[in-house]
Amino acid sequence: MSTGPKQSHDNGLHPELLPPDDPDAIYHNGHRLDHAEGVSRPMRSKPEPQPRGARVHGNRPIDQAEAAGRFIAAPEHEKMHDERLWDLRQKRDREMHGIEEWEELRSLASAIKEHTLTHLDQYLEQFEANARANGIHVHWARDAAEHNRIVHGILRDHGAKSLIKSKSMLTEECGFRPYMASVGIEVVETDLGERIQQLDNEDPSHVVVPAVHKLRTDVAQVFARTIGADPNNSDVHYLAEAQREANRPLILAADAGMTGANFVVAETGTFVVCTNEGNADLSANVPKLHIASIGIEKIIPRLEHLAVFVRLLSRSALGSPMTQYTSHFRGPRQGGEMHVVLTDNGRSARLGLAEFWTSLKCIRCGACMNTCPVYRRSGGLSYGATYSGPIGLIIDPTFNAHKYSNLPFASSLNGSCTNVCPVKINIHEQIYAWRRELVKRHEVPFVKKAAMKAAGELLSRPAAYRAAIAAADFALAHLPRFVAYNGLNAWGRHRENPHPPKQTFHSWHHANRGGKQ
């Protein structure tokens, strides 16, 4: 792999549009990695169908492994997804190595979040007082239902029938779009990836790049179906232009705009939204009514702390030094109105969970997803939850431990997520802690529980263990294949056992070392 020397992009083009001899390009096995498929070479004539996400049946536990199996069975999608995200991870590493004090920044960010979360009430009240002084209306929502009702109330009071909205994971948590549809308000996403997902009736599959699991050909199909674009043209420039043409009139005619927030500053009563498309600025500035939907954990005490997070966020997320837009919202514009809905939705309960409260430090950069081998190969929609990847494994069960009881097992516990997390959340340790917790709560499948109990018994009796190993070796060598590889053996569905040795290590040791330890 070569990364080439660092150079400034004098021609002003986005890196993906640079020529093939771009010195900044990353190569893997002789192929250039382009995370946004910026190169518009034609793909094969018959596109591979897009694998869909997890099947959700009410409150039944999500079968992530089943959905991941379908994603892996679509090799073009799996390969593209894996390479695209690994490309982001490599770009993140390059940026990180360019900052000598990276580890100090991570520690500082973690400490600021820890301090804020342990004084949350104080900083939230400070923010509320300062925001009101700035002319912002501040609302408090206990849960998703209250959040949706409050926003609906504001829109109703203004006679608003259409809302443009930038990407916000909190509104995904709240089931905001379906709720708005049920009360007759049209919501239009302004982030390109999120709009693709909205038009395709899918949730975002990644917190930063919501349509990262789709090929260009998938997007061409979605746009052909929904906005009348050419189904055979999957050129990225054509697709982006088609969407802009379709979306811009809706944006200009909208009655209200909505954003989330990346950071909320207590001392100034202001909030900050980071995007790369400037779409949050359209949502906030085109209509006169701006509503910001904000999770209470987004608060930081002082403006000077923002610099720490802004330096970490985009580098960790996309491997770029900064988001293209870092917009500060200080109050309503002249003749307009600004509302902030501070939403709990399970956060204060999570704050009380001794082993999991530090997950509230998360700044939603997605770095843990980009590095996770399970996520990269199974796609975010296989998790069947608002949050996917490593951070999802520890947040989702706090919403519903039964429905998401399988998720903490979708990890190899390799710890890479913890290593890249810019706010130093001990992600893999929390995943492991969730496994213990789910066993305690009897939320693991019967077969797994029985197998673990049997293994525990066996491992605590050396003589029985040795006899079982000898029996297993004999069975593998002599019994028909279906005895070892059947429906009960999920592990064996995609793997082969090694050939059984002629002699166990114990018997070899006994024979050659006289049984001495």
Ligand code: SF4
């Ligand atoms: S857990 Fe850490 S790495 Fe993962 S999204 Fe949150 S801040 Fe980023």
